[in-house]
Amino acid sequence: MTEASAADARTIFFDGRSARRRHVTLVIGPVLEIVEEGTPLARWAWDDIRRADGHGRLRLKTLTGSNPLARLEIAAPGLARAVETRCPALDHGQGRGRTRQVLGWSAAACVSIVLLALYGIPFAADRITPLVPRSVEARLGDATDRQVRALLGGEACTRPQGQAALGQMVQALIDAGLPPEDDETVVDVVVLSSDVANAIALPGGRIYVFDGLLQKARTPDELAGVIAHEIGHVHHRDGLRMVIRAGSTSFVIGLLFGDVAGGAAIVTAADAVLNAAYSRDAETAADDFSAAAMTRLGRSPAAFGDLLVRVTGETGGHGTLLDSHPFGADRLARLAAAGTAAAGTATEGLALLSDADWQALKGICGGSSASGQPAPGPERQRLKNSDKPSGS
Incomplete structure (x- = not known):
């Protein structure tokens, strides 16, 4: 049996029940015996000793x-x-345990992000949206509009006679x-010189109608x-x-992977307006x-x-209004039923x-547009209920 010198005073034992540091002597024999001032505190079997973090x-x-x-x-x-030479399983399971722990936490984080994106953020967005002041929505719409215009690259069409008809x-x-x-x-409705058959609505009231869709329309x-x-x-x-959902999801993922400033959130939100489906x-409500x-x-x-059916038949719906506005047989039947119900007034x-x-x-x-440049921002032509002529 070998007894380690206690004069070193650098062998410390924590009993797990308190934070007290006990300066102990180790007795190396069939087991590792931990002794404080002649009083045995613990006896550890060599096979059961493992390395701890430190x-x-x-x-x-x-x-x-x-x-x-x-x-x-x-x-x-x-x-x-x-002591190390007498511990046959000192590092047994350490690598696998840490790997499993890292993989477990990573999987839990990924599942949390997915659940937050699928359920948490949409739930919060539905309740936050009515609370956002219109002035804040307008500013958010302006920021989204700049990104959308950068992604689209089209010019606003500004021929006066066409604008007057559109405003009417x-x-x-x-x-x-x-x-x-x-x-x-x-x-604020703007026609963009693009061949894409689409129309989109931004936060704050800006609506873009693409010339490709306008040209496919046969009647007003x-x-x-x-x-x-x-x-x-x-x-x-x-x-x-939609922007709250897309921007929040991008921001959460950005925090996870290092974009702590959330710089990509507004770009992602703008892309969502263009590509995501309502x-x-x-x-149905629209x-x-x-x-x-x-x-x-x-x-x-x-x-x-009728227009949606035509767009579907000519393009298959890809890259068109149908990408962001899913169109199925149920919607067509509902619109047709509304048309039948209004048949008595359709020509009145x-x-x-x-x-x-x-x-x-x-x-x-x-x-091309009259100026060769995109039309000015939200001040160009904004209409609302208060613009109604008196007596209407």
């Missing part, structure tokens, strides 16, 4: 014993080597669609149905809700808004469905545009 000195623990939290620290190099149509849809008490929703009612649908998204603040509930507005104007809501309302105004609107781009 740097600069040998730190040990045991798999058995009265307290699994007990630790032994040996600073003297000679004594540490003597939009104002009629606002008057028919928005409830009289809504004096906060502001709408078809285009009006699309614009009314987008006004519905503006009224319900769906663009803001939920089924949001699409469809209902469009159908109600067209019915009040005495025009058929089914014209919107005045035409939204005269033939001359419709041709002017179809030619609003004319190959």
Whole structure:
């Protein structure tokens, strides 16, 4: 039996029950005996001793014993080597245990991020959206608009006759669609010189109609149905809700991987406006808004469905309005039913545009914008309920 010198005073034992540092003597024999001033404190079997985490000195623990939290620290190099040589399983399972722990925490973090993105952020966005002031939404819309314009690269079409016809149509849809008490929703519709058959609504009321979609529309009612649908998204603040979801998800993932400033969040949000699909509930509500507005104007809501069917047949729906506005048989049937229900009034309302105004609107781009540059921002043409003529 060998007894280690206690004069070193660098062998410390923690019993796991308190933070007291006990200066101990080690007795090396069939087992490792830990003694304080002649009083045995613990007896550790060599096979059960394992290395514990630590740097600069040998730190040990045991798999058995009265307290699994007990630790032994040996600073003297000679004594540490003597103990290590007698521990046959000193490092047994250490690598695998750490690997499993790292993999476990990583998997838990990934699952948490996925669950947060799928359920937590949408849940929070739905409740945050109504609380966001319109002024804040407008500023967010301006920031998103700059990114969207950078991604699209198209120019705003500004031919005066076309703009006048567009303003006439939009104002009629606002008057028919928005409830009289809504004096906060502001709408700004811009036609972009792009061949893509699409239309998008941004936070704050900016709506982009692509010239590719305008050219596929055969009647003012078809285009009006699309614009009314987008006004519905503006009224319900769906663009803001989508940007909050996309930006928050990007920010959370950025925190996980090092983008602590969240710089990519607004870019991701802008990309989401262009590419992400609205939920089924949001699409249904926007469809209902469009159908109600067209019915009040005495025009058929089914014209919107006719345009969507045409876009589907010509392009398969890829890179078009159908990417961001999922279109199925149920939506077509609902729009057709709304058109049938409004059949008695479909021809009673005045035409939204005269033939001359419709041709002017179809030619609003004319190959390029009047200035050769994108039109100014939100101040260009913003319409709302308060713009209604008196007596309307």
